[in-house]
Amino acid sequence: MEFLLRVWRQAGPDAPGGFEEYRARDVKEDMSIxxxxxxxxxxxxxxGRDPIVFESDCREGxxxxxxxxxxxxxxxxPKKTTTCELRMRHFREGQTITIEPFRAGALPIIKDLMVxxxxxxxxxxxxxxxxxxxxxxxxxxxxxxxxQDQEEAMDAAECIGCGACVAACPNASAMLxxxxxxxxxxxxxxxxxxxxxxxTAMTGRMQELGFGNCSxxxxxxxxxxxxxxxxxxxxxxxxxxxxxFKKKN
Amino acid sequence: MELDGKVPSGPVQDKWDKYxxxxxxxxxxxxxxxxxxxxxxxxxxGASAAASLGELGYNVEAFCYQESPRRAHxxxxxxxxxxxxxxxxxxxxxxxxxxxxIKGGDFRAREANVYRLAQLSTAIIDLCVAQGIPFTRExxxxxxxxxxxxxxxxxxxYSRGQTGQQLLLGAYQAMMAQxxxxxxxxxxxxxxxxxVLVDGEAKGVIMRNLRTGELExxxxxxxxxxxxxxSTVFNLSTNAVGSNVGAAMRAxxxxxxxxxxxxxxxxxxxxxxxxxxxxxxxxxxESLRNDGRVWVPRQKGDTRHPSQIPEQERDYYLERKYPxxxxxxxxxxxxxxxxxxxxxxxxxxxxxxxxxxxxxxxxNRLGSEIMDERYGNLFEIYQQITGEDVHEQMRMRIYPAxxxxxxxxxxxxxxxxxxxxxxxxxxxxxxxxxxNRLGASALMQGLADGYFIIPYTIGNYFARTNPGQVDxxxxxxxxxxxxxxxxxxxxxxxxxxxxxxxxxxxxxxxxLDNVGMSRSRESLQTALKEIAxxxxxxxxxxxxxxxxxxxxxxxxxxxxxxxxLDFAEVMAxxxxxxxxxxxCHFRVEYQTEDGEALRNDREYAYVSAWEFKGVGRxxxxxxxxxxxxxxxxxTRSYK
Ligand SMILES: Cc1cc2nc3c(=O)[nH]c(=O)nc-3n(C[C@H](O)[C@H](O)[C@H](O)COP(=O)(O)OP(=O)(O)OC[C@H]3O[C@@H](n4cnc5c(N)ncnc54)[C@H](O)[C@@H]3O)c2cc1C
Ligand code: FES
Numbered sequence: 001m002e003f004l005l006r007v008w009r010q011a012g013p014d015a016p017g018g019f020e021e022y023r024a025r026d027v028k029e030d031m032s033i034x035x036x037x038x039x040x041x042x043x044x045x046x047x048g049r050d051p052i053v054f055e056s057d058c059r060e061g062x063x064x065x066x067x068x069x070x071x072x073x074x075x076x077x078p079k080k081t082t083t084c085e086l087r088m089r090h091f092r093e094g095q096t097i098t099i100e101p102f103r104a105g106a107l108p109i110i111k112d113l114m115v116x117x118x119x120x121x122x123x124x125x126x127x128x129x130x131x132x133x134x135x136x137x138x139x140x141x142x143x144x145x146x147x148q149d150q151e152e153a154m155d156a157a158e159c160i161g162c163g164a165c166v167a168a169c170p171n172a173s174a175m176l177x178x179x180x181x182x183x184x185x186x187x188x189x190x191x192x193x194x195x196x197x198x199x200t201a202m203t204g205r206m207q208e209l210g211f212g213n214c215s216x217x218x219x220x221x222x223x224x225x226x227x228x229x230x231x232x233x234x235x236x237x238x239x240x241x242x243x244x245f246k247k248k249n
Numbered sequence: 250m251e252l253d254g255k256v257p258s259g260p261v262q263d264k265w266d267k268y269x270x271x272x273x274x275x276x277x278x279x280x281x282x283x284x285x286x287x288x289x290x291x292x293x294x295g296a297s298a299a300a301s302l303g304e305l306g307y308n309v310e311a312f313c314y315q316e317s318p319r320r321a322h323x324x325x326x327x328x329x330x331x332x333x334x335x336x337x338x339x340x341x342x343x344x345x346x347x348x349x350x351i352k353g354g355d356f357r358a359r360e361a362n363v364y365r366l367a368q369l370s371t372a373i374i375d376l377c378v379a380q381g382i383p384f385t386r387e388x389x390x391x392x393x394x395x396x397x398x399x400x401x402x403x404x405x406x407y408s409r410g411q412t413g414q415q416l417l418l419g420a421y422q423a424m425m426a427q428x429x430x431x432x433x434x435x436x437x438x439x440x441x442x443x444x445v446l447v448d449g450e451a452k453g454v455i456m457r458n459l460r461t462g463e464l465e466x467x468x469x470x471x472x473x474x475x476x477x478x479x480s481t482v483f484n485l486s487t488n489a490v491g492s493n494v495g496a497a498m499r500a501x502x503x504x505x506x507x508x509x510x511x512x513x514x515x516x517x518x519x520x521x522x523x524x525x526x527x528x529x530x531x532x533x534x535e536s537l538r539n540d541g542r543v544w545v546p547r548q549k550g551d552t553r554h555p556s557q558i559p560e561q562e563r564d565y566y567l568e569r570k571y572p573x574x575x576x577x578x579x580x581x582x583x584x585x586x587x588x589x590x591x592x593x594x595x596x597x598x599x600x601x602x603x604x605x606x607x608x609x610x611x612x613n614r615l616g617s618e619i620m621d622e623r624y625g626n627l628f629e630i631y632q633q634i635t636g637e638d639v640h641e642q643m644r645m646r647i648y649p650a651x652x653x654x655x656x657x658x659x660x661x662x663x664x665x666x667x668x669x670x671x672x673x674x675x676x677x678x679x680x681x682x683x684x685n686r687l688g689a690s691a692l693m694q695g696l697a698d699g700y701f702i703i704p705y706t707i708g709n710y711f712a713r714t715n716p717g718q719v720d721x722x723x724x725x726x727x728x729x730x731x732x733x734x735x736x737x738x739x740x741x742x743x744x745x746x747x748x749x750x751x752x753x754x755x756x757x758x759x760x761l762d763n764v765g766m767s768r769s770r771e772s773l774q775t776a777l778k779e780i781a782x783x784x785x786x787x788x789x790x791x792x793x794x795x796x797x798x799x800x801x802x803x804x805x806x807x808x809x810x811x812x813x814l815d816f817a818e819v820m821a822x823x824x825x826x827x828x829x830x831x832x833c834h835f836r837v838e839y840q841t842e843d844g845e846a847l848r849n850d851r852e853y854a855y856v857s858a859w860e861f862k863g864v865g866r867x868x869x870x871x872x873x874x875x876x877x878x879x880x881x882x883x884t885r886s887y888k
Contacts, residue, residue: 030634031526038528038750045748045794045803053802055316057489059529060630062414063320085633110460111800118437121317125429129422130381134301134700137372137379141336144390154383154408157415161319190381 001027001093005040007052008100009112017109019098022052029089033076034059034066036088037099053112059084061225064160067167068113069100074164074223082162082225102167106174106210117163119209120177127201128181130191143189156184158226165220165228171212176220178202179236180228186239196243203240252506252858252873255661256361261347261879265365268662273705274712281306282432283716286707287454287469289441289496291318293413293692294675295475296420297699299435303427305704310467311424312439312456314491319421322477322489323695326413327534327627329395329405330377330692332370337394341402343367348880350690353399353579354655354683355832355848356882357509359856359875361662362680369697374406376700380419384408397688398517398535399579399887405689410534410626416692420699439465440805441496443729444472444503444671451500451671452719455729459805462798464730466721470714471670471707474500475699478654478676480513482813482820483765484757486651487519487532493809494816497658497677501819505666506858506871508679509656510816511824514686514833515766516652517583520634520645521603525754530650531634533606533627535688538576540611540623541645543567543583545604549594555605555644566590574887581685581833581846582887584649588766589844591648603646612643649766653691655682655833656823659858659873663706664698667858670714672707674698679856684832737797740807745790749806752791756783756814764821767835773825780821781865784814819859819868826870829853850882 003024010017022044027036034056041051056066061082068083070076076086091097101113108116157180165176182199185191191198214233221230257268276284285308288299296318299311313321333346347367351358374392378384384406385393394403408415427433438459445453445466453468476496480486501507518533544563551558566586568575578586591602612620617640621628628639639645657679664672664680675695682690763776787810795801830839830846831853839847856873 028524028526030523030636032528035526035528039526042748042750045792046746048794050794051803053800057315057320057491058322058325059490060325060531062411063315063322063324063489065315065320081633087633087636089636114800117316121319121425121435124319124422125425127429129426130379131426132376132379132381132423133304134297134376134423134704135372137375140334140371140374140378141391145386146390147386147388150383150386150390153381154385154415157383157408157418158411160414161317184383185381188381188383190379 001029001088003027003091003094004096006096006098009052010109012111013108027088029087031088032059032084033070033086033088034084053114055114056084061085062160064162067102067162067164069102069167071098074102074167075225079222080225080227082160102163104166104172106172107163107166119211120161120163120174122209123174123178123202123205124181126205127194127198130185131194132190145188149187153184153187156180156187156228156232159228160226162225164223164225166211168219168223169212170217170219171215173214174206174211175214175233175236176224176228176230178206179232182239183232183235186235195239196246199236199239200243250871252659252667252871253661254359254873255663256359257662261360261364264361265368269705273709276708276711278306280716282308284308284711285310285469286471286473287467288312288473288475289454290321290475290477290675290677291421291424291435292321292323292475292477292675293417293420293695294677294699295473296321296417296424297696298473298475298674298703299433300420300423300427301700301704302707303424303430303432306432309427309433310469311433311435312441313437314440314459316437318424318435318437319418321417322492323417323692324414325489326692327410327532328397328536329407329412329689330373330416331397331404331687331689332374332406332693333367333404334371334374336392337403339402341404345402346370346404349400350681350687351683351880352885353687354685355846355885356683356850356854356877357831357875358681358683360877360879364879365702366681366694366697369701370693372701373693373696377416377419380423382408382415382419395536396539396577398538398577398583399687413692416696420696441476441499442733442808444500445725445729446503446668447719447723447725450669453721453726455726455733457733460800462796462801464733466726466730468719468721468726470716470718471672471710473672473674473703473707474658474677475674476677478657479816480651480654482757482817483651483761484754485522485527485530487516487530490529493812495809495812498812498816500658500666500668500671501861503668504861505668505671506659506860507656507819508659508856508858509823510820510859511764511827511834512655512684512832513651514580514653514655515584515649517580517587517649518606518647519650520631521598521648522600531630532650532652533631533645533647535580537606537624537627540615540620541576541606541608542610543576543604543606545590545595545597555597564590564595571887578887579685580688585766585835587649598646603648605644606647607644608639609643651761653686655679655684655686659856663709664702665706665710670710672703674703684834737804740791740804740811741793741797743789743791743793745792747786747790748792749803749810752783752787753806753810753813756780756810756817759783760817764824767837768824769837770825773821776821777818780814780817787811787814815864822868823857823859826857827853848884854882
């Protein structure tokens with residue numbers, strides 16, 4: 001297969017950026033879009049040109065490192081795939097493919113398609129954990145957890161932290177990411193003692209870091225490679241209100 | 250020279266507990282904050298170490314090459330983590346987990362370490378549950394278990410097919426809580442490019458800031474390496490594409506011994522290789538072998554569709570050769586058996602290098618719903634990559650792929666290397682798995698090392714030293730930086746015609762063909778010649794664009810490959826030296842009449858530990874003899 005690629009190139013965080021065109025030749029259907037970019041980069045290096053900067057690591061959809069906007073959609077089409085899992089068989093022969101970085105104020109571009117997502121770590125740091133000191137845990141089966149609760153916690157915990165939800169949101173909100181962590185831990189008895197503190201701290205930090213609010217567009221779930229459900233945003237809102245009451249009492 | 254593993258005396262059951270009282274000094278709580286540890290790597294081993302050291306009150310500075318610590322390679326582990334809880338009432342115990350691990354490792358691991366690992370396994374599960382890790386549960390609300398290869402009990406805990414992800418997020422979150430508390434600092438996008446020794450002890454590191462290209466110096470009272478394994482020395486593995494042996498090699502160059510580099514595990518169930526464009530191979534969790542049956546056609550070159558091949562013309566070779574373990578035989582045995590039938594010309598698929606993993610019986614017995622509950626996400630991954638739906642086909646094509654490395658830097662019972670102040674955890678050390686690791690035991694080991702062992706043993710080292718003795722103004726740091734600078738300039742100056750990517754594949758193919766699933770004196774000698782040839786080409790014909798003083802992904806690749814090339818040589822030497830077959834190390838000259846590994850306990854019951862003697866010069870081997878007080882090495886049989 002052969003494609004024309006329009007790729008966003010930007011030398012640094014403050015440099016102006018723009019699209020450049022490349023031909024991708026001899027592309028196999030089974031290739032992932034990153035493997036195609038690898039191939040293009042090999043040619044660029046050999047020609048003494050600057051290869052396209054993009055990131056990846058696990059290349060099987062779990063580390064959350066990759067993440068490109070492909071034809072205007074974070075992680076591209078079809079749904080429920082990360083960029084590294086996206087195979088070329090989903091594109092039309094000869095098609096022009098536009099590739100851009102995730103864009104959001106809180107996720108600034110470092111170079112070309114590489115962005116800075118440390119803001120997501122700062123969100124977790126503000127409260128996305130259970131304070132459970134090594135050595136002080138009760139025997140694991142002491143507290144049974146209803147299978148349904150555990151399954152729902154897991155549905156939320158599957159988030160890979162790629163940031164596509166932020167990139168897709170018109171308000172650059174991190175509500176789905178934060179909601180997933182808040183819900184995962186709130187759903188389990190081990191996470192309850194700190195539930196109020198957690199939700200207050202994390203939502204506060206979200207604003208400080210410049211993430212926007214949620215105005216119910218739900219673009220986030222649509223692009224989420226793990227299909228994290230927007231119900232976790234409502235769940236977080238409920239936790240937040242509970243926390244307010246708790247404070248008042 | 251014989252190495253001393255510093256194993257405490259006494260019965261194996263009591264060693265660790267007694268040692269904690271008699272052998273290990275404690276650091277006064279008020280003094281802990283004066284000590285600082287550097288942790289290189291934030292996978293399960295590094296993140297858990299950083300979290301628990303922070304909780305104790307030490308200062309920790311943790312580094313990883315990814316932007317965020319949550320993205321370490323550990324995130325990809327699928328199947329599960331072992332623990333001797335005996336929740337299934339099926340006869341499990343600490344002793345059985347210990348025995349299974351020693352036997353699975355083909356009697357090439359240190360008994361005392363393995364026993365301690367089995368002892369600590371249960372506390373890991375307790376801690377992980379307390380952290381809010383959503384392990385899969387039964388309807389009654391209690392924790393569920395599954396079985397893995399090489400055992401006859403069900404002791405594996407799991408979170409759907411994403412156990413590594415959930416465990417890593419647990420450790421990462423615990424570490425981030427310590428960042429919030431001000432005791433841990435995390436620095437991402439840093440690559441360790443040198444280890445700094447002061448008076449022979451590890452006191453710092455040089456990091457290349459991958460975002461800016463700058464070299465940075467960091468000093469501490471001790472250095473912990475938790476930088477993962479070296480499977481990426483092979484062309485295509487199941488590891489993250491960035492995984493590399495560089496950090497361990499920098500330590501090796503500074504005098505740390507490298508142990509058992511020839512022990513590398515090839516995982517039996519991966520999606521087969523399909524073309525030269527591929528950047529990695531994807532694992533299909535071994536848990537599939539609980540319900541899948543492995544077979545190839547009896548006839549060579551049988552190209553019929555599998556559903557057209559009648560039962561009596563199929564060879565369920567694992568069930569035939571190993572009736573009591575069958576499809577759940579250990580990894581080394583299953584992988585080699587697959588290679589054998591494919592070498593005979595009975596393999597399937599386009600390349601002829603694949604075997605069937607058949608679920609027809611399981612679908613009939615359990616129905617689609619239960620099958621999807623167990624393996625749905627794996628079926629999805631399979632379909633994404635191959636375009637085939639397992640529900641329609643009823644089977645997958647699989648083939649072994651390099652996956653895990655048992656070898657690593659030598660450590661004693663304290664997880665300290667022969668360089669004082671340098672501790673090595675997780676896949677980066679050699680300690681617990683001998684010549685073959687059992688499934689679901691790497692996660693257990695990484696977390697045991699980080700949460701429950703290093704907090705005690707590093708305290709013992711600190712208690713003997715004064716804190717804050719070294720800062721980065723010392724000349725040793727400047728020297729190391731200059732050396733790295735020089736090496737970077739050399740790499741940039743070659744300006745030849747081949748990319749690091751091309752040369753990496755050349756090396757990887759040499760290793761796969763000659764130092765892979767089976768090895769011979771001849772293939773290993775070929776490997777040594779070929780490695781030297783690729784290295785020569787590397788240093789004369791490499792092309793790296795751009796500059797070393799800025800973000801440069803090609804330079805990162807080149808740096809890692811330079812380390813792999815030197816490492817590959819040590820690996821081949823080790824495989825050549827070990828004139829026996831054991832676990833994953835299969836030397837064709839040493840096999841029984843029916844093709845099983847033939848161990849030689851009289852001459853090879855030792856851990857090899859290689860000392861660096863200069864590039865291109867043969868390394869020198871030291872030995873740590875393995876003494877078995879508790880179990881007596883027997884011939885492994887899974888028949
Ligand atoms: C696909 C797959 C599935 C698996 N499934 C299972 C399973 O089900 N059960 C099981 O027990 N095991 C499993 N394993 C094995 C297990 O995942 C690994 O052995 C384990 O996670 C290794 O953890 P670690 O902490 O030692 O290293 P890693 O997780 O590899 O972490 C290495 C860390 O070191 C850092 N690093 C490396 N080099 C440098 C450098 N030069 N400078 C700075 N930082 C550096 C990296 O950034 C990273 O943070 C699986 C492995 C694979 C590949
Ligand atoms: S590279 Fe890990 S999710 Fe894509």
